[in-house]
Amino acid sequence: MNGNESRRERIGNILLTLALVGLAAGVGTLLVERRLTLVGEIGFGVAGALLLTFVIVEPARTRIWITSRQVRYGSNALMMSLILLAILSVGNFLADRHPYRIDVTANRSLSLAPQTVDVLDTLEGPVRVVGFFTSPTTRDRAADLLDQYRYHYPDLAVEFHDPAVEYSQALEWGVTDTWRPTLFILYEGRQEKINVVSEREITSALVRLSRETRPVVYFLTGHGERDLEDPGDGGLSTLGERLEEEGFQVAPLNLLITATVPADASAVVIAGPRRPLSQEEVDRLAAYVDDGGAAMLLLDPAPDPEMESPALADWLADRWGVAFREDLVIDPASYIYPMPTIPVAVSYGNSPIGRGMGGAGTYFVEARSIVQITATQGTTDTLAASPYFVPLVQTSTESWGETSWAQLAKIPETWPSYDDGEDVQGPLDIAVTLEDAEGEARLALFGDSHFCANMAVRDLANGDLFINTLNWLTEDEELISLRPQSDVDRYVTIQSNLVRNGIFAVLVVLVPLAVLGIGGLVMLVRRARR
Template sequence: MRSGLLFLPFISFFSAVLAIATSKAYSSQPIIGLALWVIAGISLLAWLVLDASNISRMFRRKGAKHGLSQGVSVILAVTLVLGIGFVTKRDRFNKTYDVTKDGLNTLTVESTKLVNQLKSNNQKVQVLAFFQDEAKKAQFNKLLALYKNAAAPLAVEYIDPQTDPTRAMAESITVPDTVLFKLGKQESRLTSFSEEKMSNALVRIMKDREHVVYFLSGHGEPDINSKDPVGLSLAKAELEAERFVVKQAKLLDLGKYPDDADLLIVAGPRYDLLPAEKVILEQAMLEAKPMMFLVDALVDLPNIKSLVADAGIRLNDDLLIIRPDDPRGQILGQNNAIAAELDQFSPITADFAKRGSVSIVTANTRSLEVLPDSKLHLKTVTLAKTDPVIIKVKDVRTEADIKTSVKESQVEAGSFNIYAISTGLVGGDKVADNAPAPKDPSSAPKAPKELRIFVGGSSQLAANLGGQRGENLDLFTNAVNFLLQDEDFLSIRVKDSDASRLDLTTQSSQFLLLFISFIYPLLFFGAGGVYWFQRRRA
C-alpha cells in the first residue's frame, strides 16, 4: 500500500466516529453529522480508488488468508465499539450527579411529585417558548434540563417572535422572552425563570377547578384590595396567581356561610363575632368547612377564641416580642416574633424545616397552646415555635394593658407556639353495630367528613407588610392548599444559589466513551504511524 494514502482511511474512520458521537449531541443541527458522514464516505472511496492496485495486490499475496482473518477480527472489534456508541444514544443512559451539599441543581421533592403526577395521569404539557434574548433562552434551557432529567412530559417548541410574528400574536405574546405552558384549556405564562416559578406554573395548569376563598369582613379586618401595610392585596394576588377566586363577605349580610365558599379566612379582626355569626361558623365546622384564623395580639375576641378552642387550640392573651438586648430588635423592630423551629413532618412546613435557615417574622403576635381535649375532638399539631430570643408578656388582652406598667412576673422567656393545625372527622350519623343495611340508598347514614382548621397568632402572615418576606406568603399559601386538601400543589421555593454539578447525559456519556475508546487511541496511533512512515522513508 502507498503510505502517503494511509491517512485517507484514518480520516474516514475518524469522521465516522465523530458523526456517531455528535449525531445526538447536536441533534438540533443534523447538518454536522451529515457532513461528517459525507467526509467519511468520500475519504474511504478516495482511498479505494487511488490505491486500488496495491489493495488488490495485498489480497493476492501469500498469507493473505491469515491477514484477512486478522482484518475481520479488527473490523468486528471496531463494529462492537461503534455498536456500544449507538446503544448509549438511548435516553435511559442519562445520568445527572448533583455534587452540591444541599442538592441545589436537582428538583425539589415537591417538583418531582408534580412531574410524577403528570406522568401518572398521562398528561403532556405543551411548552411554547418565545425568545429573542439568547441569554434568557440559555437560562430557560438550563432550568428545563432539570425537568427533562426527571423525565417530565414536556413538549417544547421554540418560536422566534420576530420571524414568526403571526404565531406570537395568536398566543397574545406582548412581553419579550415569554414561555407559555398549556395543558388542556389551562395555560400559564412565565417571563422570568426559576424552579419555583416553573413548578408553580405547572401547579396552575394542573388544577382541575378554581377554589373559592372568602375573607371575612365586618369586624375591622383589612381589605383584600388595600395596598396599605396592613392590607391583604399581596395575599389576594398570590392566591389569584394560583387560580383561586378570592372574595370578601359579611356573614350578617348573607345570614349564612357562603354557598360557594371552599375556604373561609378570618384575618386580623379588630372586633369580635356577634353571637349569630358564631353560630353560623360553629355549624360550618360541623359540616367540615375548612377555616383559617389569623388573630393578632392585644385584641380581645372571646367568641373567636371559643371557636378556636372547639378545634383544640387556645389563643393566649399575651404579646411576643424580641428581647431588648438582641440586635435583631433594632433591625426588625422589637414588636416582632421570629419563628425558627418549624415542624419537619407537616406538608405545610416540611420544606422550610428541610432548608433550616428559614425564619417567619410577624408583628403583633400572640402564642398558642394545644388543649388536651376539645369539643370537636380534633388532632392538633403545632407547626412553628419562636426563636429563644423571644420573650412573652403575659396577661395582656388589649393595648391598654400593655401601656400600663408591666410586672416582672408577666415576662417569660423561651420558645412559644404561634401556628397550629387541627384535623379530624366531624359530622356523620351514628349507626349501631347491629343495624341492618338500609334498603333505600337515599336513607343511608351520612359518613363523617374531614375538617381542617389552621390557627396563627398574627395576621401579618398574610398582610402586605409581612408578605414582603416571601417565606410568610409561602407559608400562608401552603396552609391554604393544605386546608383545601391540595397538598400536591404546595408552593415551591426557589433555591439559594447555583453551584456546579456533574452531568452525564446521553450525548456527553456517549462522546466520553467514544473519545476514550477510539478518538484518543486513533489520534495517538495515527500520529505514531505517520511518524514511523516518515522515519522509514528518510
C-alpha cells in the same frame, strides 16, 4: 515503478491519517456541542472524501484489506457482534418503554399510594410537567417519582431544565429562586406550581388541576379586616391577585348580613380584625366549620383589649382547645435586623404545609403566640374528642412573649426584656393548624396578619406559606391519608459497648481469620499429600 508505489503508499497513509483527523474533529465537536455543527459536518465530509480518495489512489491495498482472511472472519465476527448488540439494544429499549417494577419493601414505600392511582384514573388528556432543578440528585429523584406516575398514566410528558444554564427558559416560566426545585404541572390549560418533589405535593397539584370548579375563599369583612381591594401597604390586593392566579376564587363575606356562610365556600379567612366579632357571627362561623368547613384566622397582637373578640376566644377554647395569648413575641435569635419583633421562620415542624415549603423562609411582623389549652387546665369540659394540633411556625428557645404593653410602647428607645413570671419563655407557636378527629373540619391560626399584606407578601416565601395553608385547608379528604408512611417501627439497637465490640470481633476479625485458616489448612493438606 517501485518509487512510484512507495510514494503512492505514502500518499495513502497521509490520506488515511487526515481522514482520521477529520473524523476525530467531527466526533469531537459532536461531543462538545452535542449537535452537528458546521465544523462537525465539514469534518465528517472531509473524512468521507479522503477515504474515497484513498480507495481510488490505493485500489490494491483496499482490495487486500477487504478480501483478507482476517477481515473476512473479523468482519463476520464483527457483524455477529453488531447483530447481538442490536438485539440487546432492542430488548433494553422495549424494557425501557414498558417497565415492570415489583416493590419488595415491606410497607410498599416505593409504590405510588392507591389514592394517587385513583387520582390518575380520573384524568383525561395529556399532562405536562416542566421542572427546574440545579441539583442533579433532586432532578433524578423527581425523574424516578414521575416515572412511577407515568407507569400508571402514560400520557404524561416530562421536561427538565437547569435554571442556571437555561436562563431564557427560567425567565419564560418566571423561575426566580433557583436554589429550590420548581415543578410546573400543566393539565387542561391550567397549571400548578410546586417547590417540593414528593408524591403528596404532585398528587395534590393534580387534584387541584382536575377539580371542575375553582375553590371559593371568603374573606370576612365588617371589623376593619385587611381588605382585598386595598392596594396600600396594609391591604391584601397583591394576595388577592396571587390567589386568582393560583386557581382560587376570592370574595368578601359579611356575616352580619348573610345568615350562613355560603354553601360554596371552601374556606373562610379572617385577616386582622380590628373590632370584636359578635356572638352571632362566631356561631355562624362555628356552624360552618363544624360542618366540615375550614377557616384561617390571622389575629394580630391587641394592645387595646377592646380589639379582642371574647366570643371568638371562647369558641376556640371550648371547641378547639387553643387560645391566642395577649402578648407580642420578641425573638432575639431569629429576626429581621434590627427588629426582634419581626421573627423569621425557616422550618415548619412536621406540618404537611411545611413540607411543601422546601425550607423557604418567611417572616412575621409583630406576632402573638398561640397556646394549646390542655384538658387538665380545665377551661372547659365540652372539649370534643381532642383535635389534632400541629405547630406550623415556632420561634426560637430564646424568644419570649412580652406581655407588658408599657414596655413595648417604649420601643425603640428601650428594648423590653424577659420578665420571669410575667412573660412566657419560648419556643412559642405563632402559627398552628388544627383538625378534628375525623379530619373534616380544619383551622389554621396565625398570630399575625401583616405577613400576607401588600408590604410583606412578596418577600421571602410569605405568599407561598399563605397559599400552601389555603391548599391544605381546601384539600380533598382522599389526600389526607396520603401522609408519608413512617418507618418508626424499624430500628436496630445495641445497648452495651461489649456487644458492639463483640460484633466487631466476629465480623471484622474472626470471619476473615477463619477464611485464612481454611486456606492454610488446604495448603498444609496439599503439602502433606505431596
